[in-house]
């Protein structure tokens with residue numbers, strides 16, 4: 001039998017069986033549902049994109065996989081070139097892995113070894129934000145701050161959590177910078193920790209403080225990358241030393257991630273000493289199918305001017321919720337193609353998932369958060385319908 005994620009198997013509701021998917025729609029036996037989860041925020045072009053399917057099939061007929069240990073291939077070379085071109089600054093060095101969590105692990109390891117290689121092995125602690133989510137592996141759980149996910153794994157040794165507040169960060173750096181390797185954030189939008197949003201000015205201040213105290217600045221853009229916040233990458237606003245991309249990187253086709261380091265970090269490993277090498281290498285890193293999909297996805301993104309689609313989604317969401325209020329709703333947050341309605345009481349979302357299905361929508365609220373992370377191809381009338389259903393839920397009874 002299947003052991004499903006994030007769920008008590010004993011009381012789990014029957015999962016919805018999907019028999020097909022096309023554009024923004026998931027098909028069940030008897031329904032078509034607009035997917036507002038974008039399958040954990042990844043399927044940015046919608047389902048079953050003919051161009052991506054075609055590219056994938058072509059690559060399968062060439063070869064599905066070769067390892068990157070001692071071998072290389074055109075898809076990984078072309079994707080790396082493209083990523084370096086579209087990422088800001090000197091984020092020039094692409095290290096691939098098979099999931100966002102592993103991509104974050106890679107970034108954290110890079111930071112620690114960067115200082116180790118320089119003869120500063122004591123710099124091995126990390127700073128993260130309160131309510132952060134960076135993945136489900138051990139170190140990413142530790143750097144995360146969400147008890148709902150990680151109750152049984154409280155280990156936080158060598159980890160500090162702060163609010164997105166520059167004076168708090170400065171005070172911590174002042175006291176502990178000798179032991180701190182890196183500060184990692186989900187920039188502008190904290191996803192799984194509750195769709196929390198904060199201002200870019202904090203990132204600007206933090207960038208300065210990281211330079212001042214010799215701490216590497218890491219952006220986990222696994223969720224925010226590829227337009228989600230209304231910026232192609234938040235890294236365009238403030239440039240980190242290391243950025244991690246995942247989720248939308250492969251448009252929901254194949255799990256893959258990339259950790260991209262700047263010249264300074266890369267140069268910290270580049271030497272005549274073999275032990276300065278970065279000792280990490282996931283079996284499926286740089287998988288040719290994943291790279292092919294990512295390349296095609298970026299091509300479509302650019303050609304179809306997705307940034308303006310995202311702007312249109314954002315302004316439609318703002319218009320739709322401009323004059324909306326409900327006693328049950330504590331806060332409404334909108335950024336790019338992301339909407340979050342936070343309720344005061346988690347009970348007020350009980351039954352919403354079923355209500356959404358009755359109204360032709362797939363939604364997966366968690367804790368106090370009802371959210372939409374929309375596929376960028378969603379049409380105006382489809383988004384209007386979704387917004388109306390959200391409102392209808394709070395207006396009923």
Ligand SMILES: *Cc1c(COP(=O)(O)O)cnc(C)c1O
Nearest residue numbers: 099100101133134135191222223
């Ligand atoms: C989803 C997510 C991850 C983990 O990615 P996986 O591919 O699920 O391992 C890491 N960081 C952020 C910000 C995420 O949203």
